[in-house]
Amino acid sequence: MEYNIIVIHCRDNVGVAMEHIHPGEKAVAKGSEAFHVLEEIPSSHKVALRDIGAGEEIIKYGEVIAVSTRAIKQGEWVHTHNLESQRCGK
């Protein structure tokens, strides 16, 4: 099967789309289980690898890059509409 998402770090809860993925299509990453995508995921954008609770950390590169502003389901698009910057974490 062709891979269409890439997971950068094993801790990550988001993957990166390598091409535009449409709702209903499967997201397939090397070494992990395929799942259905729930909405349009533009190429190079993030998709939730699993259900993420409201206020949970968004992890990419194995690091916290943001915090979710609402619950996000596996297969949903993850971007500025459902996360906020957690700038500098002082």
Add this chain to the structure above:
Amino acid sequence: MKITGYLRQNGDFGTRNHVLILPTVFCVNGVIRRIMNEVPEAVGITHDHGCGRGGRRDLQILFRILSRMVYHPNVGGVVLVGLGCEVSNTKNLWPSIKDAGKPIVIFNVQEEGGSLKTAEKAITAARRMLEEVDRQERVPMPWEKLLVSMKCGGSDAMSGVTSNAALGAVSDWLVEKGATVMIGETTEMIGTKHILKKRAKDEQVAERIEKMVEEADRLTHEIMGPLAGLVISPGNMEGGMSTIAEKSMGCILKGGSGPINQVVDYGEVPAERGLVLQDGPGSDGEAMAGLAASGSQIIFFSTGRGTPVGFPILPVIKVSSNSSIYKAMPDDMDINAGILLEGESLMVLRDQMIDLMVRVINGEKTKAESNGMDVFTFMTVHPPF
């Protein structure tokens, strides 16, 4: 895996053995071009500096960059061409280059009878120096004597996923080997202060990181005003970047995951080994000059949109983030990290990159070297008078 280099008097090793034709000031760039036409085996640099700026910081950078080019381990000998009345004239520069431990021949246009006569004398001197320098043989070089810089430029949405991740994997491998790895581009660290500080080897380094990133943030706001937010631009957001931390993570990834042992100033030579940060600009030309001045003998350069740039005295290995730019610019790209998107593993790519790096250290030319795509420019803080 054995690497070799040219041993210098001070114990440094060069991955190249260049004769450098260096102007102290832009006024003599034409003389340098004449020399270059006649002695293409030497490496000539032209630049826009050397006079007309008087601020303390600009003078510090000017003298540091010029003198570090002379000191650079990849340089076996130097033909230095000055004018005479410039700020960084050969007399003023001498104290900071006299201990370089390599042949230096000096000409000043105002003393040698003008530009043509100077060029003539410098051509003879350069040819003689090439003969002398070419006699030196490569010897085995310890990994501890290697400084590799990791740079990215002309990035795309995949740079942070493929090529920078690959650079990071090579960085971790090099640090493990005992080598030094350097990354710069402070503006690209904004938003990752908390991550970098966690990795500092001690309190002092953490403090320096904090100050450096805060200053970059402040300066960005001062220069760009309300547009400072564009450091993460609408284009970045369309490309899938949601936060500045996400964008910057894709950049600092190049240095791998190890502890940060030191922060150095622009062009400063690190005292520590392992991973070192340089407080410097992200702009490709200025950044490479700072990394080179710090003693990098080789640079890995990750690019997604595709840039041809190299640096005059050191090999720059170009790593494409996607296969289409690798195919579109075959004369400029050395290796393709886009294979990660086709299912290849990071470790396989890393090993290919290490193999290429070793060959390049041992003398194989990079694309930028073969094609003469070198650029030389360095940063200033104030406008000229």
